[in-house]
Amino acid sequence: MKYYVAVLTGAMSYGILSTIVVLAYGQGYQLGEVVGSQLLTGFILSWMLALYTKFQQRRKAHEAGKGQGAAAPIQAIQRLTWKHRLLLMAAGTPTVITGLVYYQSLRYIPASLAIILLFQFTWISVLIQAVGKRQRPDKVTLLTLLVLFGGTLLAAGFLEHGLSEFSVWGIALGLMSAVSYSLFVLFSGKAVPAAHPAYRSAWMVTGGLILLCILFPPTFLFNGLIWSQLLVFGLLLGFFGAFIPPVLFTIGVPHIGGDMAGIIGAAELPVAVLMSAIVLHEHVSGLQWIGVIIVLMGVALPELYKYRLSRSKTIYS
Template sequence: MKYLISVFAGAISYGILSTIVVKAYAQGYQLGEVVGAQLLTGFILSWILAMYTKRRSRRPQNQTVSASATPSGFARLTWKQRLLLMLAGAPTVVTGLLYYQSLRYNPASLSIVLLFQFTWISVLIQAVITRRRPSNIMLWTLLILFGGTFLAAGIIGQGTTHFNGVGIIFGLLSAISYSLFILFSGKVVPSVHPTYRSAWMVTGGFVLLCILFPPHFLFNGMIWSSLMLFGFLLGLFGAFIPPLLFAIGVPRIGEAMAGILGAAELPVAVLLSTIVLHEDVNGLQWVGVVLILIGVTLPELYKLRGQNKKLIPS
């Protein structure tokens, strides 16, 4: 149960981000400043955790183990491996920049729905790469997702007058970027300890962001304003807590169940946009959110059902 709660809490943490970003924009902060403060916090916290975990792993479990032995997963990396991990972290920055930019133009409830289009985009990318037609269960899933998106976007009742074309494009691009992150991140140097992998990936993201948006806030005194509070909250709930909780829980409960629990991000984001940001989310939009959650969890439930059948002797 504690591993289920771990992954569920990680997903909830991701759902909090959009509300914090909108609040930061309301204070007058710009995109580069918001994401820069977030990644700075994530960079510091990730390396503190990595070094602490490495140091703790070096402690001998018994008298026959040397305290100077290299712990499993913390072997010295080559510069090529470090570069690969840093490159694997780049899509997370691109996703954050595109998603946060979408929040400037559209309501948070709509932006998170657009981001969740990564579900069918990932299926499409996999189908193109493998040159295989999606399974029937996946086609049904896509149909449910499209229907849920149509309702959750608020087209019925509100029409398209509350849409901003630029925001829609940024939201869909964030979904594509996130799909690419999912596709590549798990395949890069998988033997490295999760905390170490996360630290190098965050480092890569931070370096990329500093190139795109030079961190002037570090030198002009803005770092001591409320920007640091927003950055700390975004870094804590976006770049530190979820990767840590997922690293703890996912290996124990499996990727299928993790995918189901990870969908908690969507209702949390929509609920907070209603309560905290006072955005108008009607009943049909909530029905759409439920349909999207069903679409996300349906393939994972199907996988679990198949696994359970294999475990039961005939």
């Protein structure tokens, strides 16, 4: 259960980001500055956690060695090879691409439509898993995706606003963010799964930061802009976007699988709707709230099915 909770919390953290980005855009900050401050904060926090983890491991190994006598060898701490580090950095690049294309889509289309386009990662991740494993998703997974898709249409307000009046470029960016997010969810569970989650997360964020610095040189670090209100936005975005989700996903995804992680990630949508209503004071209609409830039901459906199945086996065994 703790692995499901880890992935769920990481997905909910992502739901907060769109509100923070809209507020940052309202203050006049640009895409590279917003994403750059986010990843820089995530980089610092991730490596602080990695160094603390390394210190704790060394201390425990030293205490274990003392307890077994002076001649007892101290347990070696697992070290990542450069091949492993490069794999983890490559696995972290979809995070940057997701942030860039999703945040940019918010400039062309309403947040409600941007959310629903990003949310297509639910079926995209399942499709990628099915193609990779060369097997068809089971009936419960298909039913869950159907419920999630229907609830998403209502929760994002798509049925009320229509599609013809929106930017084609914005829609394309939103769909690109869904594909990139799906790849991140899948890669985060497969890239060097034996390594400690703190180290895996730190190297993944490092890879994302390197890619971002190539695409958008961090001029905000040298012109003094980082010491403005951008620092506050960067801290919030870095904590909820570049630090918490990668750490929790590297903990949970290897244990629950990429397909289930994609489904549990549905929690991002209701959080985004709640944040837009509470913080941005956007109007959320009754149909949207119904959609939120349907999405939550879709998230719970696989676990309810497993619980019912295990209970039936217990009764008849």
